[in-house]
Amino acid sequence: MDEQQILAKLDRIKEIPTLPTIVFELNKHLRDPDTSIKTVCDTIEKDQAIALKILKLVNSAFYGFKSKISDLRNAVVLLGYNAVRNAIVSISVINSFPKRVKLMDFDISQFWKHSLAVAVTSKNIAQLSGKESPDNCFVGGLLHDVGKVILAQYFPNLFETVWSTLQNEHLTFYEAEQKSLPIDHAKIGAHLAAKWQLPQGLIEAIRWHHDFQPQSKSANFVQNIYLANFIINAYDLDPELRLDLSNMHPEVIKFMMNMTEDVGDWYTGLTGEIDAAYSFFLESDI
Ligand SMILES: [Fe+2]
Ligand SMILES: [Fe+2]
Structure with missing residues (x-):
């Protein structure tokens, strides 16, 4: 296909x-x-x-x-x-979406935890930079990876291909997709968001959250989600939050430097809010 x-x-x-x-x-x-x-x-x-x-x-x-x-x-x-x-x-x-999808190692509650952490972080980036609506950024963070659930649920063969590439070659999910699929979760998610008639900024944020395009119409909004996702992924690998800036888009590095001097300290201040989001959205019966 x-x-x-x-x-x-x-x-x-x-x-x-x-x-x-x-x-x-x-x-x-x-x-x-x-x-x-x-x-x-x-x-x-x-x-x-x-x-x-x-x-x-x-x-x-x-x-x-x-x-x-x-x-x-x-x-x-x-x-x-x-x-x-x-x-x-x-x-x-x-x-x-179903609360339980168990496919290879894909665990949907982990997935939503990641999404909520990106949502809260992105909302706080918006509050700090004052450029975008914090509420819109929350939804952008929550939805940025929605294409992954679609892959896991409706295209299990493609998902399995990505998963084994990722494990065998020690790649990130996105890198494994680039290597082994004709499409990736960012494109799939953006397609779904368009179908849901969500605002253009949201569609662009989902589409470009791994591949920032400074010239896009909603660049400020996309940048928030891209940075929040970068921070959360880095934090998962290293709680000291030493960011590998060689992988970050130079425009986003500038934006981040203007926003805060110490991302680690700043992020520590958000953990209470992230926990509150987990307990409302994931643990309570909403
Ligand atoms: Fe992603
Ligand atoms: Fe993500």
């Missing part, structure tokens, strides 16, 4: 996860700056399960509000429209 055949097969798979219809409806309303809180709440309340999950999320340690928030309207006012939409996308995406 070549790249086009793989993507065409992906388009034909019936049981591929979709996002709940309220995400599309919310996107439509949120494009209009005059949309009222009532319209937003009414839209969310069409899906009671999601409305409940939003309340659970705002009351979780992840947001850390002191008093209990018991109605949706307050939750929307406190979080803001964009954060609410992103929370719904995050919850839906995690719930739309």
